[in-house]
Amino acid sequence: MNYRNTLLALAVSSGLSAAPAAYAVDLGTFNDTSFSIGGYFKAEGIFEDVENGDSRFFGRANQSRFNLKTVTKKQGHTVVGFVEGDFYGGDYPGEDNDWRLRHAFIKIDNATVGQTWTGQFWAVAHTDYLDFLGGPRGTLAGLNFRTTLASYEFQGLRFTAQDPVYTDADIPDLAVNYNLNLDGGHKLILTASGREVDNGDFVAGGAIGTRVMMGRHSLNLNAHHGDGLGAFTGVGVNGSLSGDVENGEAVSQTGFNVGFRYVFNDQWRANVAYTAVEVDDQADTDYEGHRINLIHNIIPELEVGVEWRKYNLAFGPLIPEGQQVEVMAKYSF
Incomplete structure (x- = not known):
């Protein structure tokens, strides 16, 4: 997988939801194929108080996106x-406003081919977050x-x-997920x-994610452990996509994430989350993240929102060590 730089890797985080589109506008049907468009416009202002540097305020709208979906039966x-x-x-990314491909895939019944979320992304039970770039860092959706x-889906697998x-x-990199949806909206996700x-070893890890409805x-709740997972959590040696090797040896890590979503009514909701990852390396890349919105x-x-977050490690200039407040x-649509 080729990336121009670490900054471009940062810009592939998700927004508030794992779903490709929450809304869609139907365009009609032609020759047994239905067409729809969707996406959203998002504007954000961020105040940044970093540990090593000057505080600043800036705005951006890069997260805005458009999609086209077709369905043929x-x-x-x-x-x-x-x-x-x-x-x-x-x-x-974050300063340039160039168009970037996010998803481009074909799904034939239960099989999917093309560019879309990794199998590791589907390991996580997500809590709402406003931080498009650093929100899920420290989980396998980091x-x-x-x-x-x-990919192929079969009876929850x-x-x-x-x-x-x-x-x-x-x-290829491999992932196996088992998704169990229970009565009442509860969910359990097991992932290998x-x-x-980089050293040529084949390594493995696992994760568990669960959503408990109240x-x-x-x-x-999410937890993971194993080798080779830093490429997905965003936490590890050098903070890089492939930084899962130190001194020629694979680096293991253990992490957990807990988030609580409180729904006041149909118009208001709040979320609080904490993430911690312990990395078995000499570079001291243990990570903690806090968030409330x-x-x-x-x-x-x-929707409009405000979020406070704090990260103890920097990952490029777009995710600094320190605190941010976003509106x-x-x-x-």
């Missing part, structure tokens, strides 16, 4: 096509990059083979991950 098969882009491309892959993070790997790392509220839906399609407005 013919001869007993359902074929879905999906393409989506945002404005986090360019050499300096970098949340999309990659070229092939998802098997994924994907473009390897280590560019000289001889085999395997990949070849009436309208929910408690989300408040989100208000003016109408179902339009945002997001209009989905």
Whole structure:
């Protein structure tokens, strides 16, 4: 997998939801194929108080995105096509506003091919967050990059083979998820991950994610352990996509994330989350992240929010060590 630089890798994190599109506008049907468009406009202002540097305030709208979806039902098969882009491309994501491909995949019944979420991304029970770049850091959705892959879903199981993070790997990166949806909205996700790392070893790790519903509220818990997982959590040696090797040896890590979502009513909700990762390395890359936010839906399609977060490690200039306060407005269509 080739990335121009670490900054571009940062710009592949997710937004408030793992779903490709929350809303869509139907365009009609032609020759047994239905067409729809979706996406959202998002504007945000961020005050940044970093540990080593000057505080600043800045605004951006790069997260805004558009997608086109097609669905064809013919001869007993359902074929879905999906393409989506945002404005986090360019050499300096977050400052440049170049168009960037996020998703481009075909789903034929239960099989998916193309560019979309990694199998590791689906390991996580997500809590709402406003921080598009650093929100899920420390979980297996920490970098949340999309990659070229092939996956197949069967009775709650998802098997994924994907473009390897280590560019000289001889085999694809692999992931197996088991998703159990229980009555009342409860959820359990079990994940096994395997990949070849920079020293040529094939290493493995695992994760568990769960969502416990408490009436309208929910408690989300995630934990992971193993080697080769730093490429997905964003935490590890050198803070890089392939930084899972130190002194020629694979680096292991153990992490957990807990988030609570409190729903006041149909218009107001709040989230609080804490993440900690312990890395078995000499570079001292143990990580802690804190987050609390408040989100208000003016109408179902339009929401505004404010979030405070604090990270103890920097990961490039877009995710600094220190504190940030973000205010945002997001209009989905």
